[in-house]
Amino acid sequence: MLHRTSPLLAPLAVAVLMLAGCASADAGTPAASPASGGHGAVDGAKEMSEPPLAVVTIDPGGVVRQLDLLDETVAELGDVPAASRASTDGRHVFADSGDGLAIVDSGRWTWDHVDHFHYYLAAPVMLGQVAGRGPATVATTSSSTTGSTGIFFAGSGEAVLLDTAAMSKGELVERFRLETAPHDGMAVPIGSYALVTQPQGGVAASVSIVDEDGMPQPGAGADCTDARGTVTTRVGAVIGCADGALLATLVDGEVELERIPYPEGTTAPPATAFAGxxxxxxxxxxxxxxxxxxxxxxxxxxxxxxxxxPIVQATAVDDEAQHVLALGADGRVLVIDGTTGALLAQTEPLVAESLATDAGSPTLVADQPRAYLNGPAERAVYEIDFADAARISRTFETPTSPALLVVTGR
Structure with a gap:
């Protein structure tokens, strides 16, 4: 059962920090400044001629650093409460402390027009913290300037929908905050709606559809036993279930749910996380x-x-060569043919020490044509040219452990 509660936002101890003089503010070649409101532009942002890619890391003490991948400069953005995991929508960084979700605007994003793109660079901002209890699961759309961002706090069972357009302008605005029974759940935005998991016996068992005001849509939803893992693709929003996946798409402005079952007779465990x-x-x-x-x-x-x-993580590049990347339990990055499963190349065991200790969780992120991997114990970030025999194209040493990593600018 869903219950509405009033929005609750708590400021970070560092309040709002704007870095007007970021060392990487002139990376790339700026084009003419765009008019506000169109093509993903925001007042004060520069339009760039190429993606202003950056690696954002968070160390065990909560220090947030941003490495500009074009000019290799590093900026310290501020501090967040010590976090156990991080995610991104390509612009905003979401740091989960287990007692609230801190949000950082990296100031870098891409507006996807399908057949062409617009790239923007602005000053990074420490936006603040969304209050909640227990681990937070974040679900985003393909846009970092429009639509909504979903957060689910497992400890309190609260589903929160943030206004992404407001967030892109420096405000944390809750469209709704709904209460369910505590469970490891999700609030997944799609169009002007969201999919919210409903528990049975403390485990997510079904998905309800609510509008952006938090009002349930009568009769709308589907069973999804042991719902775990979500991602938004070019096609729609995905939620993993014990027997396959639910795919949510928009048809004439309304949400349609379609089940994609696992192949008949499979004995492999279900996927509980998705990346691409x-x-x-x-x-x-x-x-x-x-x-x-x-x-x-x-x-x-x-x-x-x-x-x-054994595989720790996997991500699909989905390029012409159908590359799939995986992080093995031995610390190597594997490059796999996505059509045959053949091993094409592999690195040395780059993060073996990190995987053998509790220094932090290595994260493998795929871009085109590079991939990025953090080594918390190794105090390094690796750039891997996976199409060139898994060559390590650059290694960036870090002053403290890069316990968490995301890539922004896409």
Whole structure:
């Protein structure tokens, strides 16, 4: 059952920090400044001629640093409460402390027009914190300037929908805050709606559709036993279920839910996390100890790729060569043929020490044509040219442990 509660926002101890003189503010070649309100532009942002990509890391003490991948300068953005995990919509960084969600605007984003793109650079901002209890699951759309951002706090069972357009202008505005029974759930935005998990026996068992004011849509929803893992692709929003995935798409402004079942007779464990290159239809996730699941949301199909070793993470590049990247439990990055499952290349064990200790969680992020991996124990961030025999193209040493990593500017 959903219950509405009043919005509650708590400021960070560091309040609002604007970095007007960021060292990387002139990276790339600026084009003419765009008019506000169009093509993903925001007042004060510069339009760029190429993506202003950056790696954002958070150390164990909560210090947030941003590495400009064009000119290799580093800016310290501020502090957040010590976080256990981080995610991004390509612009905003969401740092989960287990007692609220801190949000940082990296000041870098891409507006996707499908057939062309617009790139923007602005001053980064420490936006503040959304209050909540327990681990926070964040679900975003493909836009960092429009629509909504979903947050679910497992400890309190609260589903929160933030106004992404307001967030892109420096404000944290809750469209709704709904109460359910505490569980490891999700609030997944799509169009002017959101999918909110409903528990049974403390486990997510179904999905309801609510509008952006938090009002349930009568009769709208679907069963989704043990719902875990969500991602938004070019096609729609995905939620993982024990028997497959729910794909939510917009048809004439309304949400349609479609079930994509696992192949008949499969014994591989379900995917509980999904990752892929931004703007592509195919995503990947570990299939327990049996390999990697690939979900093609355009074709509505699953493919199981056998891998010869335990996998910690997997992500689909979904490029012309159908590359799939994986982080092995031995600390190596694997480059796999997504059509045959053949191992094409692998790195040395870059983050073996991190995986063997509790220094932090290495995160593998795929872009085109590079991938990025943090080594918390190794105090390094690796840039990997996966199309060139998994060559390490750059290694960035860090002053403290890069415990958490996201890539912004896409």
């Amino acid at each position: 290159r931004d703007g592509r239809p195919t995503v990947a996730g570990p299939a327990g100890d049996q390999g990697i699941w690939l979900l093609d949301t355009r074709a509505r199909t699953w493919t199981l790729l056998a891998v010869d070793r």
